[in-house]
Amino acid sequence: MKILHTADIHLREYEDNRWRALQRLIEIGKQEKVEIFVISGDLFDKGINAETLRPKIREIFSNNGFKIILIPGNHDSKSYKIGMYFGEDTIIITNLDEPFEYKDLMIWGLPFEPIKGEEILKKLRLLANNSATDKRNILLYHGEFLDAFFSRKDFGEEGEGRYMPVKPSYFKDLNIDYVLAGHFHSKFDMWKLENGGYFVYPGSPISITRRETGQRKVNLFEVGKPPKEYLLDTPHFEDVVIEFDPFMLENPVEIVKEHIEKVHSEANIILTIRGYINSEEAKKGETEVVKQIREITQGKSVVEEHYEFKDIHTILEDDLFKSFKEKLEQSDYDEEKKKQLRDMAIKAMMKASS
Structure with missing residues (x-):
C-alpha cells in the first residue's frame, strides 16, 4: 500500500x-x-481561504481513487467545523480519540492546539492505551519536533513562539509505525524513533517564503518500508551563488551562464x-559584466540580484602583489590554501588603498 504525504501548502x-502544486500532488x-x-x-x-476555496476543493478532492486524510494546522485550525464537506474522498481528523480505520491501518490525528509539555503527553498516553495491536498505527501530527537541528526560519514565518512541541x-x-508530520517547511527530513517507527517531515511542496530554497519534495512510501523522498516539479526558490576568481581564464559572464543553464525550469533564482x-x-569592467549577466538571465525568473564582486586589476598589477603571488606559487601549500592567502592579501591591499 502506497501513501503520499505532504503538509504546509498554505x-x-x-x-x-x-x-497548481496541490493539483500536481x-x-x-x-x-x-x-x-x-x-x-x-x-x-x-x-x-478565510478555506471558506473561499472549499467549493473548488470539493471538486479536486473527489473521485480520485484514493482517500485524502488531513488534520488542521496552526494556520487553518478553525477551518474544519463539524459537518463541513470537503469532497467525496476526504476524511478530516480533528480529535485524537476518533481515528480513521482503513484496511490494516489505524490512522490517528494530533492536530495543532496551543498546548505543550504535560498536555501533549496526556494526549499521547491516550494513544498508548488505545492503539491497535493487530494493525499498523500511523499518527498525523502538526507541530515542532524538538532535539532536532532547526532554526526558527525552517518553520516559515511563525515568529519565536513554540507550536505544540514534542520530543523523541x-x-x-x-506502538506507532509512522509519525507523518507537518509545520517544518524547509526540507524533507526523517528520524528513526526509539520504538522502531519513523518521524518524517516532508517539507512544503512549494516554496512559501524565500527562505525555503531548493527543489521541493514529498514523502511517497510503501507501508512497511522507510519513508522516501520524491522530487517535485513545482515552483521554488533557488540560491545561485557564484564566486569569480580573477586568476581563472574563463569569461566571468560565461561562468554565470553555465550556472543559470543548470537551474530547474520552475526555480525563482536568488542570484x-x-x-x-x-x-x-x-576586457570588461563591473558595469559591463552586470549588463551582460542581465542579458543572459532574460527569460529566467531572477527575483533577487546581489552583485558583490569587485574589479581589482590595479591590485593585480601592483609590484608588491606580484612579488607575493610569485612566492606563493612556489610554496608547498595546496590550491585551497593558496586561494585563501591570495584573498587575504587582496583584501588587505584594498583596505590599505581605500
Whole structure:
C-alpha cells in the first residue's frame, strides 16, 4: 500500500502556484496508484481561504481513487467545523480519540492546539492505551519536533513562539509505525524513533517564503518500508551563488551562464555573485559584466540580484602583489590554501588603498 504525504501548502487563491502544486500532488497520487494522500496540516493559509476555496476543493478532492486524510494546522485550525464537506474522498481528523480505520491501518490525528509539555503527553498516553495491536498505527501530527537541528526560519514565518512541541522520548513507548508530520517547511527530513517507527517531515511542496530554497519534495512510501523522498516539479526558490576568481581564464559572464543553464525550469533564482574580476584580462569592467549577466538571465525568473564582486586589476598589477603571488606559487601549500592567502592579501591591499 502506497501513501503520499505532504503538509504546509498554505492555499490562498484558486489557480495560483500553490493551487497548481496541490493539483500536481493529486496527479502524482493517481500516477503512483497511492491509496492514501495525507496532508499533515496547513492546507490553507487562513480560515478565510478555506471558506473561499472549499467549493473548488470539493471538486479536486473527489473521485480520485484514493482517500485524502488531513488534520488542521496552526494556520487553518478553525477551518474544519463539524459537518463541513470537503469532497467525496476526504476524511478530516480533528480529535485524537476518533481515528480513521482503513484496511490494516489505524490512522490517528494530533492536530495543532496551543498546548505543550504535560498536555501533549496526556494526549499521547491516550494513544498508548488505545492503539491497535493487530494493525499498523500511523499518527498525523502538526507541530515542532524538538532535539532536532532547526532554526526558527525552517518553520516559515511563525515568529519565536513554540507550536505544540514534542520530543523523541514522547514516542518511546508508543506502538506507532509512522509519525507523518507537518509545520517544518524547509526540507524533507526523517528520524528513526526509539520504538522502531519513523518521524518524517516532508517539507512544503512549494516554496512559501524565500527562505525555503531548493527543489521541493514529498514523502511517497510503501507501508512497511522507510519513508522516501520524491522530487517535485513545482515552483521554488533557488540560491545561485557564484564566486569569480580573477586568476581563472574563463569569461566571468560565461561562468554565470553555465550556472543559470543548470537551474530547474520552475526555480525563482536568488542570484549572488561574489569574488573578483580582472577587467584588463576580461576586457570588461563591473558595469559591463552586470549588463551582460542581465542579458543572459532574460527569460529566467531572477527575483533577487546581489552583485558583490569587485574589479581589482590595479591590485593585480601592483609590484608588491606580484612579488607575493610569485612566492606563493612556489610554496608547498595546496590550491585551497593558496586561494585563501591570495584573498587575504587582496583584501588587505584594498583596505590599505581605500
